[in-house]
Amino acid sequence: MKVMQIQDEWGPEHIRLAERPSPEPGPGEVLIRMEAGSVNYRDVIVSRRGYGRRSGALPLVPLSDGAGRVVAVGASVTRAAVGDLVCPIFGQTWLNGPIREEHWAEVLGGPRDGVMQEYMVLRQEGVVRAPRHMTALEAATLPCAAVTAWNALVAQGGVKAGDVVLVQGTGGVSLFALLFAKMHGARVLATSSSDAKLERLKTMGADHLVNYRNTPEWHKVAREVTGGLGVDLVVEVGGAGTIESSVRAVRCSGTIALIGVLSGVAASLALGPVVTQNIRMQGVTVGSRELFEDMVRAMELWRTAPPVDDSVFAFEQVGEAITALPAGRHFGKVCVRF
Missing domain, CATH: 3.90.180.10 (Medium-chain alcohol dehydrogenases, catalytic domain)
Known part of the structure; x- marks a missing residue:
């Protein structure tokens, strides 16, 4: 063969x-x-x-x-x-x-x-x-990509109707996270450096769009669209280049699902806000066969x-x-x- x-x-x-x-x-x-x-x-x-x-x-x-x-x-x-x-x-x-x-x-x-x-x-x-x-x-x-997103949002993130989820970019994990967030009744804030890609994100159901090249302080938008509270969950795929903004974007007692390190693996991060805001930073690596089968049932439905x-x-x-x-x-x- x-x-x-x-x-x-x-x-x-x-x-x-x-x-x-x-x-x-x-x-x-x-x-x-x-x-x-x-x-x-x-x-x-x-x-x-x-x-x-x-x-x-x-x-x-x-x-x-x-x-x-x-x-x-x-x-x-x-x-x-x-x-x-x-x-x-x-x-x-x-x-x-x-x-x-x-x-x-x-x-x-x-x-x-x-x-x-x-x-x-x-x-x-x-x-x-x-x-x-x-x-x-x-x-x-x-x-990999779909199961990782399902694990981050559903199995570990506990996303529910009315939550706000922030997704970064237009890679596989981020787009599956968008789809699963909408499946569970959540609002989605999506970021990209391309206006054309943002338009495609909108057609997939994204509720709020941010071009991070034009708006580098995109965490402020996350605060604005949530009435100053911050988002419930960040699907963090950027790594060193985005983690500080993710901490600023997430609400008190919210979750940052650490999945990718596209912009670097070593970050200098002030830990004070993580502690005082009770932020959960959860590493996510794919998921088990059981999670895969749960996801398949939902996707079929x-x-x-x-x-x-x-x-x-x-x-x-x-x-x-x-x-x-x-x-x-x-x-x-x-x-x-x-």
């Missing part, structure tokens, strides 16, 4: 087409013909061995997120049937509860081989049936359409897809069609 793999040296420029033996499912396993994948910032970091030993070893098949059809099952398989559209879960042994250290050894796309292969064999426990109304390309966006970027890459262009992500020109998820 064909695979795309990082070989010889680390870096997306070293991703090559290769051949590997076609796998066969054993007892309790499913054989999946992969149809699509999607790129996360984690894949950019892994491709350069940015997580050290957790990145895995070469040759490595990249990307943790994808979707495909079950084409064969082994004995005793009950969770999937031939013909099902399924998504491999991010951490193959992370079935419920919070993430534990031992789960990292079974994460797809580093250290385990990822989804950029024609066929995958996985334990039946490591797959989730995709929402029935979605295509493979749409379903491929779910395992609301027939949620995942935000797929207009530029879709071909199988052999996965290196280009990974390289394109940091440029920030995308709106939603950057995907690869097999």
Whole structure:
């Protein structure tokens, strides 16, 4: 079978087409013909061995997120049937509860081989049936970005009707957070550096829009639209460059969900307001299979359409897809069609 793999040296420029033996499912396993994948910032970091030993070893098949059809099952398989559209879960042994250290050894796309292969064999426990109304390309966006947003807003954030949620930018996590916030009856304040992207955010349901290049003190807008109180939850993906404004934007006893560090990993932050305002700063990394399945049920009920970027890459262009992500020109998820 064909695979795309990082070989010889680390870096997306070293991703090559290769051949590997076609796998066969054993007892309790499913054989999946992969149809699509999607790129996360984690894949950019892994491709350069940015997580050290957790990145895995070469040759490595990249990307943790994808979707495909079950084409064969082994004995005793009950969770999937031939013909099902399924998504491999991010951490193959992370079935419920919070993430534990031992789960990292079974994460797809580093250290385990990822989804950029024609066929995958996985334990039946490591797959989730995709929402029935979605295509493979749409379903491929779910395992990291969507589950992370669901975890941040619903599982840990407890967002409810009438809350105000602030989302930053137009990457996958932020757009899924917007969709899930509206699903739960919350108002959304969205930021972007592009007026054109802000218009698209408006069509997705954003209630308040801020161009942070024109309004660098966007935390003041967050206060204005909430009558001076501040927002209930910030989906923080910027990191060092935005965390101070997020602290100023969130209400007393509000939550900052720390998800990304796009503008830097080391921040100088005055901790006084965090303490005196009783602000909860919660790190969020993806989520368990149980959360994934909860999210799928909600998405089926609301027939949620995942935000797929207009530029879709071909199988052999996965290196280009990974390289394109940091440029920030995308709106939603950057995907690869097999």
